[in-house]
Amino acid sequence: MIPLRLARRNLFRHRLRTLLTLGSVATAVFLITVLRPLVSTLDAGVRQAASNRLIVQSAVSLFVSLPRSYQEKIRAVDGVEEVLKFNWFGGYYQDPKNFFGQFGVDAENLLATYPEIELLSGSEEEFIANRRGCLIGDGLVRRYGWQVGDAVPIIGALYPRLDGEPWDFQVAGIYHSATSNVDNGTLFFHYEYVQEAQDAGAAGGPEGVGVFTLRLAPGADEMAVMADVDGLFENGPQRVQTNREAEFQAQFVSMVGNVPFFVNSIGGGVFLAILLAVLNTMLLAGREQTRDAGVLKALGFTAREVAGMLLTQGLFLGLVGGAMGVGLALVAEPALLSVLGNMFPGYGITLMAASFGLSLALLVGVVSGLAPAYLVSRTSCVESLRAEI
Amino acid sequence: MTEAAVRLEGVSKTYHRGGESLRVLAGLDLEVASGEFLALMGPSGSGKSTLLNLVGGLDRIDAGRIAVAGQELSGLTESALARWRSRSVGFVFQGFNLIPVLSALENVELPLVLAPLSRKQRREHAEYALELVGLADRASHRPAQLSGGQEQRVAIARAIVSDPAVLLADEPTGDLDRASAESVMELMERLNRELEKTILVVTHDGRAAEHAGRVLHLDKGVMETVTETIKS
Incomplete structure (x- = not known):
């Protein structure tokens, strides 16, 4: 029921802060969207290996x-x-x-x-x-x-x-x-x-x-x-070792190191960092809008509707930042292909990676919007109106 | 005088902070007639603002009964109370409390978002309310672009735009210079006289209170020393 106009105006009350936050969400989603396919590219060879083929190699080393x-x-x-x-x-x-x-x-x-x-x-x-x-x-x-x-x-x-x-x-x-x-x-x-x-x-x-x-x-x-x-x-x-094709492919994955672990670690770290950054921004925004929340409640808006105003702002930061990140990844895909294509054959920005990045951005938006929304909804109208901003 | 717009019977309110209890109101009885302009005076901590908050449904009583604009408030849920506020009471605050990111017109239009009105109707109502307070030419201005007196007039327009039965004002002249304060109180007096709004004003300002039809004095947070002054 809260006019979207109010949520939007509040969001751009500090234009630079909002733009910087959007930029950080976009950067994080870009990284996650770009890194994620590395894991799936490596795994794909293993997952799609044929079941009626075996590979015979030297028992000493693949290089023998x-x-x-x-x-x-x-x-x-x-x-x-x-x-x-x-x-x-x-x-x-x-x-x-x-x-x-x-x-x-x-x-x-x-x-x-x-x-x-x-x-x-x-x-x-x-x-x-x-x-x-x-x-x-x-x-x-x-x-x-x-x-x-x-x-x-x-x-x-x-x-x-x-x-x-x-x-x-x-x-x-x-x-x-x-x-x-x-x-x-x-x-x-x-x-x-x-x-x-x-x-x-x-x-x-x-x-x-x-x-x-x-x-x-x-x-x-x-x-x-x-x-x-x-x-x-x-x-x-020369002693030999016979493996299923999937096991043979898995050797290559392990030869380039534990890429999934590194990628997931970096992705997890980036996600956590961006969650804390956006949460900080939204808690600041929530604090600045405490008195507005009190006014809105006095005018007849329910606590849930007022909370919705902050949740909307969090969702906007997550979704718009996420869309920017995915867009950036798609734009950068040809350049990434020329750099990573040799090491990771079949590499490309997948729909799944883009969806994953967007989902994480949405999660960041929901969590960072819910936190101040919860605080504001729990603060009584009288306390909100007395808030020192 | 006609039927009571505000009726309090045996109303008590105690605040609890840090293990200490502070009784603000104890067994208060009060009746404000429909169309009456009442000023509530008293020293800081006497319970004036608490009383106003209780009447406006911003806070809950501990004991007693409270009925405003024909509605018994203690039985309402929080959301029902919120919707009742949107229909029945308008608030004017000392610090104006306009939303800084919205224009004067948008601020006035805000309560109407909850009313079953089209966007065009909302806009027309808001323009009319701004006209009533003499600020039609400031519709597109943000609060930061208005003087204190103008901000308070916009706040009054916002308070009356949904045509509530009761107008509650908490130190409406507290942040204004004398001329602006006088202008604001004259406006409220006019709203009471011409639109027959029931107005309850909390104030420290004796000159502001002179605009009211009746003045009540509270003291020491309890209603033991109530005095009445009937405006001649």
Whole structure:
């Protein structure tokens, strides 16, 4: 019943203070909205991992390669439908800052093993037929503008060509993966292209295969396959560790540190700080409006209506500040993508993160509005009218 | 005189602070006729303002009965009491108590927000009330842009805009110079005379009290020494 006009005017009674408070809410919501997707980006790969794929890696370390000969032995294990070489290349395009993932794979088995990879243009046949052929994600198309048929020179930092030239890949297809376990900013090429150069003494780099991806046969006993594969190489030459794809993805999350903990800690700290700041502002506002509250009660407004005036002001600070923060995050998204996109593939401001930021801002508004509203509603009309402001 | 606009029977009020009790009113009886202009005088702490607050439903009695504008107040809930105030009484305070962020017109319009009126009707009523107190040309001014006398006139316009039966004023001239005080009291006298408002004024100012039809004196916080002065 209290005119909104009165709540609005009171809010801007101290224009600078209100603007600064809005700015601090906006900054906090911006940070939370920007940081939150980091966690979900990392988690997405784990959550969306396929249940019919296992990853075989060295039991010593992910950075120790496995002998190529393991592929046939693993393929012979009961319950294994297919085995795919998957080898980290670690190159870059023109300049080290143009970094993205490149993997040497068995071209003929890639799409069958990863059905979530959908070709948008080009064809699997061209990819398989051309030893220099590669598949690139549509993220790379957006980043570099490459199209099917383009030559993509990649400098092999881990696998240098001895003639000093870059590796010469040719785009045979452009893909998009709907799930986050396959990054859309990756280049897949023929494992044999590099291996043959190594065998011919034309390229350096570690021998072997980084990991093998197993595709389980329908109805296969996952635990038994894992035990059998690990048991195959119990006595060497290189012991292996077989994991579900989700567990394998989780390793990467832990490798970059406990990001969720840090992000949540920072977010929690920011939230608490902003809650206290806005609460302080609203308690000051409540104190300044104590006599007004007494006048309003004397004029016939109920304690609840008077409390509503302060709650409205708190809600305004929360919601407008929150909307500003989310808006800022959306505006900054392209710049953030260029900074974080490499480290956090698939990073972007999600609807969930924006909703989360806005919800927190709303919570800040409600709590900071309720506190002075409660105090004012509890103060008698006579005491309010006597208040020294 | 006609029927009583204000009737107090055996009203008591005691304040409790820090373990101490201060009895302000004890068994007070008072009757103010409808259309009467009554001034209540007495030293500080005599209970004048407390009495005014009780009559206006801003505070609760401890014992006795109190009826204002035909409504027994002690049985009302807080919210019912608030709505009753909006219809039945208007307040004028010593410090004016206008809302600083609203214009004179918006201040006067404020009580009408609770009335079943359209925005246009509210505006018209508020303009009329401002005209009655001679401040139609100050409608858009904020309180800080008005003199003390003008602020008090706006406060009076706010008090009468919803056409309450009873007008309660607590030291309305306390913060004003002599000329402004005289002007404000003349205005109240006119409202009593022309609009037949029942007015109860608490004041220290003997000259202000001279405008009332009847003057009561309270002393030492109890109603044991009540005197009456009938204006000639």
